């Protein structure tokens with residue numbers, strides 16, 4: 293695994309690009325902490341401070357790798373999302389992909405481009421949100437790069453995880469007759485965005501919308517499914533049920549039927565009102581797991597800390613339908629594109 297191990301304040305990388313947020317004390321302290329941690333974690337042989345990170349993949353395992361962008365104006369807005377939430381969500385995107393394979397995360401690599409006028413405090417709080425989550429899942433920040441952006445904040449996260457050889461849960465394993473399940477509740481993240489669009493100047497109470505501001509990656513649920521060989525196919529819900537289910541169906545060469553009444557709709561806001569069916573079907577960024585399992589496999593009601601709901605079944609006909617009040621209608625992928 294190769295990575296440019298230059299982090300802000302580490303004294304490496306392009307000194308010109310660093311001029312803006314290199315020598316900040318708090319940040320330096322943060323990086324020192326990161327470096328200490330990176331050294332102490334067993335799977336990492338060398339992390340920040342060398343030209344490449346060297347990762348030791350446990351014997352009999354293979355590496356799984358994912359990368360995701362977090363872009364200002366596309367995935368977050370500075371006036372809506374606190375920096376800590378942006379850092380948290382940036383890492384969740386990668387951790388959730390690892391969870392979707394049934395893998396365990398090992399190391400993260402973070403590259404950032406920020407505008408010259410961005411307050412240093414913002415970067416510090418972003419890293420705090422990022423590292424707090426990394427710590428909870430035993431993930432080392434093992435490298436990255438920084439640059440100046442002409443406009444807007446760009447963060448690119450790479451997460452490396454591992455899985456016992458040949459045991460990663462793919463999108464392609466669903467067969468007709470399999471049941472379809474989701475973890476947690478759907479639509480809660482998009483509901484927060486809708487409110488912010490409706491009142492762009494208002495402030496949402498973050499604790500009323502935890503799934504949006506501080507979503508939990510379903511690592512434990514994913515590893516249980518893999519260890520017990522329960523799932524035939526899996527994906528994480530980043531773009532919305534209608535879009536992500538279509539990915540499973542396409543990769544597996546099957547179709548699906550969803551029972552609208554079974555969908556676990558998130559309850560949001562102070563009043564804890566259930567979100568609309570549309571939000572549950574199409575809302576993105578819930579970071580729950582969507583998986584299939586043989587009809588003969590008994591799926592527990594909970595996987596770790598999260599509830600599991602059966603929402604439909606896989607069919608041979610290569611189309612996706614949603615059944616509501618006895619009527620069957622085709623479900624087209626409509627993952628919402630947030631900031632258009």
Ligand SMILES: [Mg+2]
Nearest residue numbers: 389392528530
């Ligand atoms: Mg994914």
